[in-house]
Amino acid sequence: MQFRSIFAFTATLALAASVHAQEYKLGNLQIEHPYARATVPNQPSGAAYIEIENKGKDGDRLISVTSPMAKTAQIHTMSMEGNVMKMREVQNIDIAPSAKITMKPGNGYHIMLIGLSGQLKPGDKFPLTLKFEKSGKIDVSVLVENNGAKAGHEAGIQHMH
16 A cells, blocks of 8 residues: 555656656757746736757757737847846847757846736746747747746846847
8 A cells, every 4th residue: 555655646746847847849959948937916027938959960040939928029138247237139049059058047048028918927827939940930838937026027137229
């Protein structure tokens, strides 16, 4: 009897891990862990993050992102300039062969969701379409994670256009 309960517990843990480890394949590209940070009510924008790994011998390029959750989705990069965090839109992200792009809060790339159609609540999911120059389009499901939502996007960031 104890073996069955251990098996059930292990199966439950594996299922819980798979819920958070979403993976998608598009040609030689592997897209993992699409997630967004929770927002507060009436917050006009939010941010989403993904990991993209190129397992092929040819480079590719992420050229656009769209979502019905926002009027506009843009690829942004953030960097420190002196003591100021600056954010600016980029037109695309090159993904070299064997390269892995990891979007995360703070420095680096993220997907800016502008004109949200609703609050991003922990546990919710929404679709995001990624368009690559060579590999084409793929729809991924973005999980909203609880991150202690704060008003505004990434407090203290200066937008560069």
